[in-house]
Amino acid sequence: MLRDGIEIVPVSLNGVEVDRRTVQSADSLWLAAQVHTDGRYGFAGFIPYLSISFVLTKDDAPTFKKAGLLFPLAAKDGPHYAAATDMAGPGVYHLTYIVSPPSAHGMMRRTDKTDGVPEWFKPITASWTFHYPMSEK
Numbered sequence: 319m320l321r322d323g324i325e326i327v328p329v330s331l332n333g334v335e336v337d338r339r340t341v342q343s344a345d346s347l348w349l350a351a352q353v354h355t356d357g358r359y360g361f362a363g364f365i366p367y368l369s370i371s372f373v374l375t376k377d378d379a380p381t382f383k384k385a386g387l388l389f390p391l392a393a394k395d396g397p398h399y400a401a402a403t404d405m406a407g408p409g410v411y412h413l414t415y416i417v418s419p420p421s422a423h424g425m426m427r428r429t430d431k432t433d434g435v436p437e438w439f440k441p442i443t444a445s446w447t448f449h450y451p452m453s454e455k
Contacts, residue, residue, distance in 0.1 A: 329351070332347065359438070373414045374414075419438035
């Protein structure tokens with residue numbers, strides 16, 4: 319998804335290990351967001367200091383709802399935001415990310431004509447539907 323010069327790519331993985339390991343069950347999934355910009359906000363690629371929350375629901379389980387925050391994470395494939403969550407078994411899931419700009423963490427921006435950047439983007443809501451477990455093709 320691309321909006322206001324911000325690209326948000328959802329990623330889901332199994333078997334991820336991190337230094338502050340969260341307890342993961344056999345029926346859990348690692349949710350991640352790769353968030354990049356075209357440079358207009360003073361960053362080349364990855365954007366630090368974002369606040370990213372998620373909501374996860376399942377089609378056939380009206381009471382299933384997981385919500386939380388994605389945290390910054392360094393990896394060989396580049397920095398991104400991620401968190402582990404328990405799933406409610408196989409099925410169709412809906413994932414929503416709400417991406418708030420660096421100002422959510424107090425980051426300032428220059429506004430002068432020499433090196434100023436545009437006003438921070440408004441919070442971006444992006445949603446996807448996916449099947450779990452993912453089939454390997």
